[in-house]
Amino acid sequence: MEMSREDSATGAATPARAPLIGREAELSALARALDAVERERSTRTVTLVGPPGIGKSRLARDFLERRRQGSAALRVYSGSAGDMASAYGIFTRLLRARFGLSDGMDKDAARAEVRAQVAHVMGDRKVGDVIYFLGQFIGLAFGDSPLTRAVQDDPAQADLIRRAVLKAFLEADAAQGPVCLVFEDLHAAHDDSLALLRYLIEYLAGPVLIVCAARPELLTREDDWGKVGERRHALVELTPLGEAESAELARALLAPCMPRGGEDDVVVVDAAGAESQRRPGAPPELVESACSFANGNPALIEQMVRICLDQGVIEELAPDSGGPRWRVHLGKLSTAHLPMTVEDAVNVRLAALDHDCRQLLEQAATIGPVFWSGALFVLGRAGCQAPELWGEEQSDKDLDRINAALRSLCDRGYLRKQSESSFAGSDEYVFVHDKEREALQKRMSAAAQRRYHHAVAEWLEQQVAVRASEEFLAELATHRERIGDAVRAGLSLLDAGDVARGRYSNAKAAEYYARGLSLLGDAHVARRIDALHDYGDVLQLAGRIDDALAAFREMLTLAYRLDNRRKGGAAHNRIGRLYRDSGSLDEAGKHLTTALRLFEGARDERGIASTIDDIGKLHWLRGEYQEALKWLRDALARRERMGDRRSIALSLNNLGLALQDSGEFKQALNTFERSLAIRREISDLLGVVMSLNNLGMIAQDQRDHRRALKLFEEALEVARQVGDRNRTALILTNIGGTLYRSGDPDEAVRVLQQAEELCDELGDRLGLAEARRALGKAYMLRGDLEKARDSISRAVDLFASVRSKVHLGIALRTLGEITAAGGWGSANTKSARAYFARSVSIFEETGNELELARTFQAYARFLTTDRSFVANMAARREAVTMNERAEAIFARLKVTSVRFEDEPTLPTGPPGLSKSPVGSSPGRSATTPEEPLLPSPGRASTSS
16 A cells, blocks of 8 residues: 655654544544445545644545455555646556556556556456556556547547546456545645546546545635535545643653553653653653644644654663663753744754755755755765766765765655655655745755756756656756746746647646746747647637637737748637637638638648638538538548548538538438547547537437437437536537427426536536527426526527527527517517517528528417417418428428427527537537647647
8 A cells, every 4th residue: 555645744754653543533434435435336535634734644544554454455546746746746656556667667667567457457448548548647658549649639638538548447447346546735736636536536436435635725726625526525624633632642652751561660850860750651741842832733743752852852762672762851841942833843853953964955955845866966066076087986975875864864754755766766755844845945045056956957957757747847947947047947848838738738738838938038939939829729728718819819920920821820720710719700700711821822731621621610600501511521522632530520520510500411410420430430539429419419400309319318428428518518408408399398497407507617608598598498388488588588698799690590589489478568579579580680691591490480470379460461471471481491401390389499500509619618619629730849739
């Protein structure tokens, strides 16, 4: 069992001899969770929250050690956010421990070991895909596969698949025996790590116990943390020990003061040096002193005992067969420099060090919270001249001296040696507590710090592992920045951003790019252009649209200055997509047309095909279906010539949407099925979700509600499997629509309320509008007209704000139906007629005949059933004409006419949310993100 360090306020690890006192309730919570894991074979989570030193890690460690004594089947692996600063650092050591990867293990041997173990756990279930994604967590590169090649250019999709792969592996592993995953120092974890852990807590199945330990800051960052996983998750807050419990713990820690076997009294030395005998037991003066300082914090009680040893209040005698023996010098208690605060304790501890140990710790503090013996070796020689003859004996002597000092500092609780090291040939250490490291840094002169930072940067430059690690590249940048080398620091941060983006850690990548670009300034323009493209990409994926637009505009300016048409085309294309997704279609058209012209000038076939596809989608959004078909078919033909199967599937999907909206259902069905087949073959899971969704919309158009629900439910299952909440909301909306169309408005309301809540949480305005429009329809069908009108009115406002004409036309039609059904008097009758008329006008303008026919039917029904028009022959003739036109359209499009008496109508997917949420936030698009336009070295960028 591997466990991380014990929390400590001032630095030492809790001695194994000290019993766990006063934590019966907390132990019971852990026991209940593990019992449920073993009995029900289901996942449970316990989060332990408390201040430093309160005993979170000790509690988890003792509990698991006790349970493992009775059940050797429980496997325990742990990771700590304090160990690694990378986006997924809390998973790195945990998975390395799971695979038994040792310190300095040969890369090929490590890969072989991981492959063998994954094959054993997963069987023949795409081992290549699993090890590729798991390798990204543990720093091992594996060869690609059809799936990994399909998502290389799509960070959003790859991130979703990677976490689904991790979930599948953990579940398969747990099927062979219960597993406990321990995550410590969670308050310091990166947002990407927390997001992944939240996903596992929410969705992981099988006999897995997840134990999280964190300071209260976690609940400030994630105020709903205790609700994640709902009933499967217990939040346990550790409070300080009471007076009696603190005294009991102090007496246990002072046990070496007690006589052996009850034969003698305790030897106590007074101020004059005279020895006296006392009854067995720790001297009350020491117990009281320790407890008054600690205020119920177990680590501080233990720290006070260590300080008493350092100050000579306790003298360590030669141990006997029973263990350590201490003599107490109570006379020194009044004159000893005992701390009153934690800061006092830190200073007292550091003052007890000799010069060599203090200097070694200062050098280690310069490296960071984690450091390596090899770096200390180099720091010790900083500024030294080489001897006339460089002999191995001197190197061995220096190394022995450093290692002896490090062992001593570990024994005294200042440092902890890690079980493995990131760098071959060097041992890895961590400071047990940051307060001591921070105090050491404050003691150093600026000149000494600069000298040390320079030496560390040079040492890191020589380490091969640095180039593949975002964490070490960022650390290298920090050392360069502190010696004033801003440009090289900026380049290192851009490299860190590339590594993080390659691992699909988009939030972390955005941080690195922002800092790197700031430090780089105007230097290295070509590198800056590439970084701006990738920065804009991760910003867009994070939903920071204005910031992404600013990055792409700066990229465009630099490309223009260099007359680089290809990269200028990429910048215009990305700007155009952003405008398209925000509903500014005219502005989007200008940029996409410019991008196409620049790509043609640069003879960039991939850029040309992608931009032609984008322009086709733009025509589709405008309802110009024949023009859209022309462009989309051109893009498909170009992609087929290039042979990129993922892009081919994307074009087929887009073409199918345009065919569907233009009434070519048979062709649309065939096109969607071709796209689905390719996506299944290349394991494009998000593409599979949207192809299933679009096939469900075809079934809905054909009134085959049973098949539609089956397709939507399969899509929902895959969307939840990969944890894509945007697509989950989309599918829920479509399921709700199918339910009320099939005559179950109550169930439809329940499902649509889930979709509404999820869209609101995600900030997806178009998704929210569509869910509210559908809710309005469902409320109307169950006779709740006030709620219906409120829902659809708010939907109309949202659709108008994003300027989606087809969406707005459908919403206005629904508003007309609800207003007409309300029977609220002549004013509302006039309003209903105005809503229908505006809807007709929009569909005639956009050429969407299917929705026009549906609006004609709804309008005609209103004119023939509303009491205001009973004697109005002109209105009746108008209704007859509308019905005739609707029937003619349905016949031409080979769609069965929908009768309102039998089944209410529901929009079957205009360009937008029901099929493809145009103008929505990234991730809700029915067309999966387009392939890259501007590959950077070794990778390529993407767009939503």
